[in-house]
Amino acid sequence: MKVGSVELASPFAIAPMAGMTDTAFRRLVKRHGGCGLVVTEMVSAEGLVRGIDRTLEYAEYTEEERPISIQVFGGDPNTMAAAARIVEEMGADIVDVNMGCPVPKIAKHNAGCSLMREPAHAAGVIAAMTRSVKIPVTVKMRAGWNDGERNAPTLARMVEDAGAAAIAVHGRTAAQSYSGKADWELVSRIADDLTIPVFGSGDCVEPEQMVERLSAGVDGVLVGRGVLRNPWILAQAADMAADRPPRPVTLEDRGRFLLDYIDLLMTERVRDPHLRSESDSAELPLAKPGQRSHDRWVINKIRALGSWYTKGLEDGSHLRIAVNKAESLAELRDLIGAFFLALTPIS
Numbered sequence: 001m002k003v004g005s006v007e008l009a010s011p012f013a014i015a016p017m018a019g020m021t022d023t024a025f026r027r028l029v030k031r032h033g034g035c036g037l038v039v040t041e042m043v044s045a046e047g048l049v050r051g052i053d054r055t056l057e058y059a060e061y062t063e064e065e066r067p068i069s070i071q072v073f074g075g076d077p078n079t080m081a082a083a084a085r086i087v088e089e090m091g092a093d094i095v096d097v098n099m100g101c102p103v104p105k106i107a108k109h110n111a112g113c114s115l116m117r118e119p120a121h122a123a124g125v126i127a128a129m130t131r132s133v134k135i136p137v138t139v140k141m142r143a144g145w146n147d148g149e150r151n152a153p154t155l156a157r158m159v160e161d162a163g164a165a166a167i168a169v170h171g172r173t174a175a176q177s178y179s180g181k182a183d184w185e186l187v188s189r190i191a192d193d194l195t196i197p198v199f200g201s202g203d204c205v206e207p208e209q210m211v212e213r214l215s216a217g218v219d220g221v222l223v224g225r226g227v228l229r230n231p232w233i234l235a236q237a238a239d240m241a242a243d244r245p246p247r248p249v250t251l252e253d254r255g256r257f258l259l260d261y262i263d264l265l266m267t268e269r270v271r272d273p274h275l276r277s278e279s280d281s282a283e284l285p286l287a288k289p290g291q292r293s294h295d296r297w298v299i300n301k302i303r304a305l306g307s308w309y310t311k312g313l314e315d316g317s318h319l320r321i322a323v324n325k326a327e328s329l330a331e332l333r334d335l336i337g338a339f340f341l342a343l344t345p346i347s
């Protein structure tokens with residue numbers, strides 16, 4: 001499948017998830033196979049244009065993640081066009097626009113899902129971006145703002161006319177947030193109606209659901225929470241789509257994933273003086289007392305993933321509680337070793 005000029009080896013992709021789909025996580029999922037596209041966490045267009053360090057960090061990626069899409073949020077056409085140029089200069093394959101975020105902090109700035117309430121303006125944002133860059137511009141939207149405004153079918157056509165190369169639709173309204181069920185019937189209808197590829201998003205937690213969605217007419221499937229519970233889900237769906245049995249995942253595989261994630265995170269954000277570990281000895285200034293150390297940042301990342309990752313595991317709630325209590329990386333590694341790999345703690 002192609003998004004503009006970008007060839008995707010698989011129709012299955014990791015959905016953007018703020019705070020979760022960092023470069024380390026994306027790399028690990030990608031290494032297991034079946035993943036055609038990864039999308040960054042949403043990054044502020046304003047922050048990109050102003051060169052804010054933290055924003056640029058959210059947009060970081062590595063070569064092994066290609067093809068990579070950087071998702072931006074914002075509402076001003078000029079700022080969004082400038083942000084698209086920065087994304088292009090950063091070497092990303094695709095720039096994606098967030099028209100789905102329901103969080104008031106984002107929506108009140110005329111960004112995220114509130115763009116869906118002004119379709120002409122939203123289409124204008126996409127037109128300004130497509131005029132400014134050569135890389136494909138894509139859009140991720142919801143079904144609409146609320147039940148009275150389920151305008152994704154209309155807006156989808158408008159952004160296609162404005163030059164979008166693909167769209168993704170999460171079949172819930174902003175008002176629904178994550179309640180109820182994603183409306184895949186609506187998503188399939190939009191896919192039928194448009195010439196550009198349409199990805200569907202919402203509620204796929206088993207690989208067979210992804211394959212079913214695909215055969216119901218969408219061009220691709222974005223998986224969010226399902227990949228946080230099971231990072232092998234894309235590989236398993238690709239197996240099933242190719243008539244192979246889905247690969248088995250052992251408890252040991254699951255433990256190794258977490259340990260590898262810790263190892264990769266330890267190599268991330270090491271230049272950020274606010275996140276440096278007190279045990280680091282490089283020439284950068286140490287984290288000041290009271291500031292979060294790098295270790296603390298990694299622990300928080302594992303806690304965040306742990307709240308999803310432990311769902312559905314036998315004794316998962318015990319592990320989750322223990323992970324949330326762990327005060328050091330050594331403690332965390334021991335917990336993971338004991339739970340998944342039946343290892344005796346060494347510390």
Ligand SMILES: Cc1cc2nc3c(=O)[nH]c(=O)nc-3n(C[C@H](O)[C@H](O)[C@H](O)COP(=O)(O)O)c2cc1C
Nearest residue numbers: 015016017018042140170201202203204223224225
């Ligand atoms: C923790 C979390 C963070 C998210 N962050 C973003 C985001 O930054 N940009 C975006 O377009 N969607 C975001 N989403 C929505 C997902 O991309 C996806 O559309 C939604 O979760 C439905 O799919 P799922 O049921 O497979 O999770 C987020 C979802 C979650 C759970």
